[in-house]
Amino acid sequence: MKRNVLIIGAGGVAQVVAHKCAQNNDVLGDIHIASRTLEKCDAIIQSIREKGSMKTEGVLESHQVNARDSAAVAELIRNTGSQIVINVGSPFVNMSVLEACIETGAAYMDTAIHEEEDKICETPPWYSNYEWKRRDRCAEKGVTAILGIGFDPGVVNAYARLAIDNWMDQVKSIDIVDINAGSHGHYFATNFDPEINFREFTGRVYSWQNGQWQENKMFEIGKEWDLPVVGKQKAYMTGHDEVHSLAVNYPTADVRFWMGFGDHYINVFTVLKNLGLLSEQPVKTAEGLEVVPLKVVKAVLPDPASLAPRYTGKTCIGDLVKGEKDGKEVEVFIYNVADHKEAYEEVGSQGISYTAGVPPVAAAMLIANGTWDTGRMANVEELDPKPFLDLLDRIGLPTRVRDEKGDRPWNEAV
Structure with a gap:
């Protein structure tokens, strides 16, 4: 104890x-x-x-x-x-x-x-x-x-285990879907540390498919998901932490992570990336000052904690797990829905x-x-x-x- x-x-x-x-x-x-x-x-x-x-x-x-x-x-x-x-x-x-x-x-x-x-x-x-x-x-x-x-990673890993233990003899795929259908009212902001947020999306997108690692570019593969409460939402295959342990523990399953992005986020992200402002490597200004572009962008964006008072709407995060049970194909979606306003009222943070x-x-x-x-x-x-x-x-x-x-x-x- x-x-x-x-x-x-x-x-x-x-x-x-x-x-x-x-x-x-x-x-x-x-x-x-x-x-x-x-x-x-x-x-x-x-x-x-x-x-x-x-x-x-x-x-x-x-x-x-x-x-x-x-x-x-x-x-x-x-x-x-x-x-x-x-x-x-x-x-x-x-x-x-x-x-x-x-x-x-x-x-x-x-x-x-x-x-x-x-x-x-x-x-x-x-x-x-x-x-x-x-x-x-x-x-x-x-x-x-x-x-x-x-939650992701974390709860979604537990969802995968729950689905596999209780619904199937053999797992074929684990698709983790993260949708934030909320609005914070700012022109542009990230929901957690901008430096960590952008680092997730500037590199290669790794998924585990057909028993091997597959590489894609960010926003290369997208699909529409019809989810409880938040409805139809566009999400893109993204590299994420939980794929890397689930692929080792369930190597016969395809493991993918999908995150929802609006067109506005994608446009701003693309401009910042193409200008080199999301780089983690230091550069020198004309005045000889050494700066890391990504840290500069972080400094000018809103603190994610400051978003909470104005945040409205809901999140939906879950696992769509497919496999076989008694020789028949089965699938189950295990999920949570959280409310930004309710979270703020309880603990002073967004959803x-x-x-x-x-x-x-x-x-x-x-x-x-x-x-x-x-x-x-x-x-x-x-x-x-x-x-x-x-x-x-x-x-x-x-x-x-x-x-x-x-x-x-x-x-x-x-």
């Missing part, structure tokens, strides 16, 4: 994580929030106090730390007595935070694959370049490390942050009660999805199933 949570990061997702930890602090214990910028941590704590999110009286503290400094993170883990670390900082700090957890024995989780700032779209599977190299050390030290435990921030708290609760405290490194599809989805139902992200028998809550379908 583990208690006391250290949250690394102080952005929009961290705000959701902190609020949800506070709502469940009877299970999770002390809550600590750490970032390079102490003021951001203090603002999250103020928000928790204003909304009365603490379930019981307890420790709620902010700390300043450089998450790239593994020794400093390890010292903070020890000083706070934290046994669970939720890393929702930049993917650039994954390795340093993971190393601190391996050193101290604290459970680790993150919501995205590690990245190096000067590299985009490395050789797949991406997890094998960084996280998976530390699997043996986690096992040797009995350290629980749950990778990619946001994209909400869907990313609630799942790691559910995972932390499963670590705290021992259900997911595995003492090893695991991707989400390697863990029993049912207790995870049960908790998500209770704390804000209910799951539904649509198949030949209709549309209903997941636990009525399995």
Whole structure:
């Protein structure tokens, strides 16, 4: 049994994580929030106090730390007595935070694959370049490390496992669809860190098809999806984290990720990319100043956390899984619908942050009660999805199933 949570990061997702930890602090214990910028941590704590999110009286503290400094993170883990670390900082700090957890024995989780700032779209599977190299050390030290435990990656991995375990003898394809049918009212903005957002879309699009990696260009392959609540939406095949673990764990299935984009987003993105403004490589200005174009674009765009008050509409994220059962073809769509306004009213963040921030708290609760405290490194599809989805139902992200028998809550379908 583990208690006391250290949250690394102080952005929009961290705000959701902190609020949800506070709502469940009877299970999770002390809550600590750490970032390079102490003021951001203090603002999250103020928000928790204003909304009365603490379930019981307890420790709620902010700390300043450089998450790239593994020794400093390890010292903070020890000083706070934290046994669970939720890393929702930049993917650039994954390795340093993971190393601190391996050193101290604290459970680790993150919501995205590690990245190096000067590299985009490395050789797949991406997890094998960084996280998976530390699997043996986690096992040797009995350290629980749950990778990619946001929504996508994360919940969608659990959806794939649920579909395969309960609907089919053999899986043939896993198509993950992420649609944001909301509106933030700005001319142009990204729903999470612009630097990370654009890096996803400037490289090659990797999918796993016919037993091998397939490469495409961004926006090269699109299709219309008819989804619950949000209706017909255009989505494009995109490279994404979860493809890289699902392809290894289900190698006989085609694994693809689809994300919805409007024409306006695509037009602005294309102009920025063609002008070289999305490059991660430094350039020199006429005045001799060295800048990274992508960081300049990030600096002039709205902070994703600032979008929340004006955001309206809904998201729909789910898995369409196809396979065979008793010699017959079957398919099932497992999904969640989230509302931007409802997320803001509850925790002060928009729906994209909400869907990313609630799942790691559910995972932390499963670590705290021992259900997911595995003492090893695991991707989400390697863990029993049912207790995870049960908790998500209770704390804000209910799951539904649509198949030949209709549309209903997941636990009525399995």
